[in-house]
Amino acid sequence: MSASAEAPAAPAAASRKRSVVRSLLRLWPYVRPVRGRVFTAAGVAIVAASMGLVMPLVLKWIVDGPVTDGDTAGVWLGGLVLLVVGVTEAALFGLRRWLVARPLTRVEADMRSALYRHVQRLPVSFHDRWPTGQLLSRGTGDLQLLRMFLAFGLTFLIVNSATILIGFGVLLAQDWLLGLILIGPVVPLIFVCWIFEQRFSVVARRAQDQMGDLTTVVEESILGIRIIKGFGRHRSQARAFDALTRRLMDTELHKARLLAAIWLVILSLPELFLGIALVVGVGEVADGALTAGTLVAFMTTAMTLRWPVESIGFLLALCNEAATATDRFFEVMDVEVPAEPGTATAAAEAGATTGDGLRFENVVFRYPDAAPDSTPVLNGVDLHIRPGETLALVGGTGSGKTTLIALVPRLYEVTEGRVTLDGVDIAGLSRDEVRRRVAVAFEEPTLFSASVRENVLMGSPGSGREDLDRALAVSQAEGFVGALPAGSETEVGEQGLSLSGGQRQRLALARAVIGQPAFLVLDDPLSALDVHTEARVEAALREVLATTTALVVAHRPSTVQLADRVALLSGGRIVAVGTHTELLHGNAEYRHLMTGEHTEEHNAYSEVAAR
Incomplete structure (x- = not known):
C-alpha cells in the first residue's frame, strides 16, 4: 500500500489529442439496441x-x-x-x-x-x-x-x-x-x-x-x-x-x-x-x-x-x-484478450502422452513489460513431475518459484519453451480446460465477501455437500467452520479478514482440493499454520496427494516431507533434483535453505547464481 501523494496513474496518455466526435461515436454499438x-x-x-x-x-x-x-x-x-x-x-x-x-x-x-x-x-x-x-x-x-x-x-x-x-x-x-x-x-x-x-x-x-x-x-x-x-x-x-x-x-x-x-x-x-x-x-x-x-x-x-x-x-x-x-x-x-486455441485443443490432445504428468521444457519467462534483452526471471527451466508424484519446489527469495507455478494454470504465458500436462502443451488448450485440470492454492489466501461454502465451492461449482465436508476435513477446517455462527453459511466478510491467517489458508486449501483435480499446485500452503494444525493437515493432505500430480512450493522441512522428490530453483534454473535426504547431504545451497547453515560451498553457489 502506497502512502505517497503521487498515486500511480493508468498507463494512458492523459493529454493526447483526439476527436470528440470520433470518441463519442464509439458508443454507437451500445446505443444501437x-x-x-x-x-x-x-x-x-x-x-x-x-x-x-x-x-x-x-x-x-x-x-x-x-x-x-x-x-x-x-x-x-x-x-x-x-x-x-x-x-x-x-x-x-x-x-x-x-x-x-x-x-x-x-x-x-x-x-x-x-x-x-x-x-x-x-x-x-x-x-x-x-x-x-x-x-x-x-x-x-x-x-x-x-x-x-x-x-x-x-x-x-x-x-x-x-x-x-x-x-x-x-x-x-x-x-x-x-x-x-x-x-x-x-x-x-x-x-x-x-x-x-x-x-x-x-x-x-x-x-x-x-x-x-x-x-x-x-x-x-x-x-x-x-x-x-x-x-x-x-x-x-x-x-x-x-x-x-x-x-x-x-x-x-x-x-x-x-x-x-x-x-x-x-x-x-x-x-x-x-x-x-x-x-x-x-x-x-x-x-x-x-x-x-x-x-x-x-x-x-x-x-x-x-x-x-x-x-x-x-x-x-x-x-x-x-x-x-x-x-x-x-x-x-481495447486491451486484447489473449487468443484461445479453439479447435487446436483437439489436435493437441491427439498428441497427448497418457500419464506423462507435468513437464516444463526449456521454459523461459520475462514479464510482459520487461525489455526483450533483460535477464529473464526463468531461464531454461527443465523439470518433470511424474504422474501421481508430489514434487516440492525449493528456492531462495526471488528465485522465481511463484512465477514458475503461475505458468501452470496460465496466469502468465511462457516467453519461450512450453509446459505440458500429460504431454499436451497447455498453450494448445483453452484456459478453461487448463484450469479444469489444475487447481491452485496461493500463499496469500484470498477470500471473497461470501459464505464459507461459496468460497470453497469456487474450486468446483458442481460439488455437493459431501465434497465440501471432505475438503474441509482435508484442510482441517471443519472444526472452526462448525463453530462459526451459521457454520459453512457464515459470511466471511471482505477479503476474509474476519478470520485468522491460518483459517483463511485452510479454506484456500479446501478450495483447491474439493474438485479432486488431476494436477494440484500449492504455493507454501501451510505457512500460516501452527505446528499442531500443520501436522494434522499434512496427514490428511497425504491422502489427496497420493491420487494427484502435485507441485508444492516449500520453505520448511515439514512441507518438504510431503514430497516424493525435491527440485531446487536458483538463478532462474533448476540446479538440482532429488530426495530431501539426497539434497540435504549433497547440495550446500539446499542445506542452507533448509537449515540456515552457512558453508564455503554455499557461498560459492551464491556467487555463481548472482552472476
Missing part, C-alpha cells in the same frame, strides 16, 4: 422546443390584433392558446424523459457488465500494471457520466442546435435586418468554443485520471486499515489523501475557470447584440416600418433562444467529459 427510443425522444424534444417558438407568434397576433383593436375576447382566446401551447410543451418534455430513462439506464448497465466481463478475461499481467482505483472509476463514475450525457447532453445538443436554427429562421422571417444583427456573434462564438474545447478536453481528462488515483488510495487504505492502525500511519495516509484531494480540487477549479470564461463570452456577446437589435427595432417601430407586435414577437423569440445559446458552454463541457470517459472506457476494452 435502444436507438428507436433515443431518436424518438430527440424528435419529441425538438417538437417541444418548437412549441416555445410558437408562443412569440401568438403574442404577435395578440398585440397586433385583439390588443390593437380592443378585442377583449380575442385577448382571452390568445391567452388560452398560450396555455395550451405551454402545457403541450411541458407534456412533450415529460414524454422525452420517460422515453430515455429506462433504455439508457440499461445501456449503462450493459457497458458496466461488458467492462466487468472483459476485465475478468484479461491476463494477470494487465492487473499487475493497472491500479484498482483506475478500473473502479471507469466502471462507476465514467459510466454514470456517459449515461447523463446520453440522456441529457446529447439530446439537448441536438434539440438546442435545431432550436437555434429554427429560431434564427423565424427571426429572419420577421425582420431580416434585426435577424442579421443577432447572427453577428455566431462566428466569434464558434472560434471561442473551439479554443475552449481544446483546453477543456485536456483538463477534463486530467481530472478523471486524478479521480481514479484518489479512488486507488481510498481502496488501498480501507483494505490496509490494519496496517495503517498497527503502525500509526493514519496521519501520513491522511496527508497523502489530502495532497491528492488538493490536486483534484485544483484541476476542478481550473475546469470551473474555463467554464466561467466561456459562459462570460456566451452570455455577454449575444446580450450586447440583442441590445443593439432592440434599439434598432424600436427605431423601426417609431418610423412605422415595423409593427409593435412584430417587435414583441422578435424580442420574445430572441429571449427564447437565450437558453439554447447559453447552454453551449455547458454542453460542450459535458461532451468533452463524455468523450474523455469514453476514451477511458475503451482504453480498457
Whole structure:
C-alpha cells in the first residue's frame, strides 16, 4: 500500500489529442439496441422546443390584433392558446424523459457488465500494471457520466442546435435586418468554443485520471486499515489523501475557470447584440416600418433562444467529459484478450502422452513489460513431475518459484519453451480446460465477501455437500467452520479478514482440493499454520496427494516431507533434483535453505547464481 501523494496513474496518455466526435461515436454499438427510443425522444424534444417558438407568434397576433383593436375576447382566446401551447410543451418534455430513462439506464448497465466481463478475461499481467482505483472509476463514475450525457447532453445538443436554427429562421422571417444583427456573434462564438474545447478536453481528462488515483488510495487504505492502525500511519495516509484531494480540487477549479470564461463570452456577446437589435427595432417601430407586435414577437423569440445559446458552454463541457470517459472506457476494452486455441485443443490432445504428468521444457519467462534483452526471471527451466508424484519446489527469495507455478494454470504465458500436462502443451488448450485440470492454492489466501461454502465451492461449482465436508476435513477446517455462527453459511466478510491467517489458508486449501483435480499446485500452503494444525493437515493432505500430480512450493522441512522428490530453483534454473535426504547431504545451497547453515560451498553457489 502506497502512502505517497503521487498515486500511480493508468498507463494512458492523459493529454493526447483526439476527436470528440470520433470518441463519442464509439458508443454507437451500445446505443444501437435502444436507438428507436433515443431518436424518438430527440424528435419529441425538438417538437417541444418548437412549441416555445410558437408562443412569440401568438403574442404577435395578440398585440397586433385583439390588443390593437380592443378585442377583449380575442385577448382571452390568445391567452388560452398560450396555455395550451405551454402545457403541450411541458407534456412533450415529460414524454422525452420517460422515453430515455429506462433504455439508457440499461445501456449503462450493459457497458458496466461488458467492462466487468472483459476485465475478468484479461491476463494477470494487465492487473499487475493497472491500479484498482483506475478500473473502479471507469466502471462507476465514467459510466454514470456517459449515461447523463446520453440522456441529457446529447439530446439537448441536438434539440438546442435545431432550436437555434429554427429560431434564427423565424427571426429572419420577421425582420431580416434585426435577424442579421443577432447572427453577428455566431462566428466569434464558434472560434471561442473551439479554443475552449481544446483546453477543456485536456483538463477534463486530467481530472478523471486524478479521480481514479484518489479512488486507488481510498481502496488501498480501507483494505490496509490494519496496517495503517498497527503502525500509526493514519496521519501520513491522511496527508497523502489530502495532497491528492488538493490536486483534484485544483484541476476542478481550473475546469470551473474555463467554464466561467466561456459562459462570460456566451452570455455577454449575444446580450450586447440583442441590445443593439432592440434599439434598432424600436427605431423601426417609431418610423412605422415595423409593427409593435412584430417587435414583441422578435424580442420574445430572441429571449427564447437565450437558453439554447447559453447552454453551449455547458454542453460542450459535458461532451468533452463524455468523450474523455469514453476514451477511458475503451482504453480498457481495447486491451486484447489473449487468443484461445479453439479447435487446436483437439489436435493437441491427439498428441497427448497418457500419464506423462507435468513437464516444463526449456521454459523461459520475462514479464510482459520487461525489455526483450533483460535477464529473464526463468531461464531454461527443465523439470518433470511424474504422474501421481508430489514434487516440492525449493528456492531462495526471488528465485522465481511463484512465477514458475503461475505458468501452470496460465496466469502468465511462457516467453519461450512450453509446459505440458500429460504431454499436451497447455498453450494448445483453452484456459478453461487448463484450469479444469489444475487447481491452485496461493500463499496469500484470498477470500471473497461470501459464505464459507461459496468460497470453497469456487474450486468446483458442481460439488455437493459431501465434497465440501471432505475438503474441509482435508484442510482441517471443519472444526472452526462448525463453530462459526451459521457454520459453512457464515459470511466471511471482505477479503476474509474476519478470520485468522491460518483459517483463511485452510479454506484456500479446501478450495483447491474439493474438485479432486488431476494436477494440484500449492504455493507454501501451510505457512500460516501452527505446528499442531500443520501436522494434522499434512496427514490428511497425504491422502489427496497420493491420487494427484502435485507441485508444492516449500520453505520448511515439514512441507518438504510431503514430497516424493525435491527440485531446487536458483538463478532462474533448476540446479538440482532429488530426495530431501539426497539434497540435504549433497547440495550446500539446499542445506542452507533448509537449515540456515552457512558453508564455503554455499557461498560459492551464491556467487555463481548472482552472476
